[in-house]
Amino acid sequence: MTLDYCSVIEGESSRLVTALEANRDGKIPWSDRWTVATCAKHVGGTHHVVAKVIEDRPTASFELFASLDTPDKRDPGLAAWVAEGTAALVTQLRATDPAAECWSWHPDGRSAGFWARRMAHESLVHRWDAEAGAGIAGAAMDPIAAADGIDEYLDVFVAVTRGLRSSPAGPSINFECTDTGDSWFLQLPSDGARVVTREPVDCEVHLRGPAEGLLLVAWGRLRPDVAGVKVLGDSAHLSRWNELIPPM
Numbered sequence: 001m002t003l004d005y006c007s008v009i010e011g012e013s014s015r016l017v018t019a020l021e022a023n024r025d026g027k028i029p030w031s032d033r034w035t036v037a038t039c040a041k042h043v044g045g046t047h048h049v050v051a052k053v054i055e056d057r058p059t060a061s062f063e064l065f066a067s068l069d070t071p072d073k074r075d076p077g078l079a080a081w082v083a084e085g086t087a088a089l090v091t092q093l094r095a096t097d098p099a100a101e102c103w104s105w106h107p108d109g110r111s112a113g114f115w116a117r118r119m120a121h122e123s124l125v126h127r128w129d130a131e132a133g134a135g136i137a138g139a140a141m142d143p144i145a146a147a148d149g150i151d152e153y154l155d156v157f158v159a160v161t162r163g164l165r166s167s168p169a170g171p172s173i174n175f176e177c178t179d180t181g182d183s184w185f186l187q188l189p190s191d192g193a194r195v196v197t198r199e200p201v202d203c204e205v206h207l208r209g210p211a212e213g214l215l216l217v218a219w220g221r222l223r224p225d226v227a228g229v230k231v232l233g234d235s236a237h238l239s240r241w242n243e244l245i246p247p248m
Contacts, residue, residue, distance in 0.1 A: 005116040006090045008145055009047075012123035013086040015138060016043055017079045019130035024073065026133035030221055036133040037073035043126045044082030045070055050115050051088035057102040057112070089119060106156055118156075121149040125219055132221075146211035147180045153218050154184055154196045161246040166192040170244040171204035171237045175218075177211040188244055206232040220247060 019026075020040040028034040049064045071078045098113030106114065124145060131138035154175070161167070170188035177183070185203060187195040207214060209229030216222040217229050220241070224231050231238065 003120070003145060003148055005120040006093050008120040008142075009086060009093075009116075009123050010090055012120070012127040013043065013047070013082065016040060016123070016127045016130045017082055019127070019134040019136055019138075020079050020082070022136060023134035024078070026135060028129050028133040030129070034129070034133075035073070036130050037078065039126050039130045039133065040078060040082050041070060041073060043123060044078070044085045046122060047082070047085035047089040047119065050119055051085065051092045054089075054092040054096055054100075054102055054112050054115060057096075057100060058110070059103065061103040062105065086123075093119075106160060109156070117148070117152060120145070121152055124149060125215070125221070128216065128221065141212040141215070143177070143179045143211045146215045147177050147182045149215045150175060150177070150182070150184065150211060150218060153215070154186055154194075157248060158186065158194045158196070158245050161248060162188070162194050162244075163192050165246045167244055167246060169193075170240065171234065172201055173237075174200075174203040174206040174208075175214055176206065176208040177214060178208055179210045182211070204234050205237050206230075208232065 017040070020036055024035065024037040026036045028036065028039055045065065045068055048068060049062060052064050053060045071081050093112060093116050096112040098111060098116060100112045101110055102112050102115060104110045104114055109118070124141060128138070169190050172185065172187045175184045175186065183198065185197050185199065185201045187201060189195060207217065207224065207229050209227060213222070213227030213229045217224050217227050
């Protein structure tokens with residue numbers, strides 16, 4: 001099944017705005033600094049800037065953040081500003097060939113299509129943050145979208161953060177979605193390296209659960225037991241998660 005990333009962006013951003021309007025001062029559970037308003041500003045700013053990165057491709061970059069006119073967290077117009085950024089982003093993505101060259105912080109992601117996928121999952125995870133902070137019992141993530149988010153996390157973020165930090169070798173980890181049937185095998189064979197395959201390999205750790213739970217565990221939002229994820233094998237390796245896979 002092919003995901004309509006623009007529809008994901010629109011739907012998740014709309015839910016984030018609803019959470020902002022419900023409780024902008026709510027605390028984001030995983031952070032000691034972020035509120036729902038902080039989260040909304042982050043997503044809105046990213047949408048505004050990525051819209052311009054695509055519009056002014058291929059030279060425009062995240063240097064645009066320096067000139068972005070961002071409203072204060074208390075500004076009553078913050079929700080409208082976030083929605084404007086989302087609309088601009090979706091307009092650019094729908095009008096642009098996914099193969100069109102754009103700047104990207106990821107060497108293998110210099111295309112509009114990369115940004116469509118990246119912004120869909122940026123919006124998905126941060127919408128969860130905002131609803132959790134606002135105390136809203138949001139609807140479950142679409143399992144197909146969540147599974148695609150796991151794929152992106154393993155393919156892009158694990159490679160980037162391990163390479164930047166020269167993270168140490170570690171165990172092989174199996175991620176298995178019990179609701180979509182997807183399965184990945186992550187190997188950390190040496191400092192800074194990672195290998196991801198769909199072909200089974202022997203693993204020291206197995207994480208099995210719904211795609212949403214696995215995605216939130218991977219991004220450090222929830223503990224496995226809270227996310228409905230079973231840990232099989234040597235669970236002690238999970239205590240090294242941020243050392244093996246540093247956060248962005």
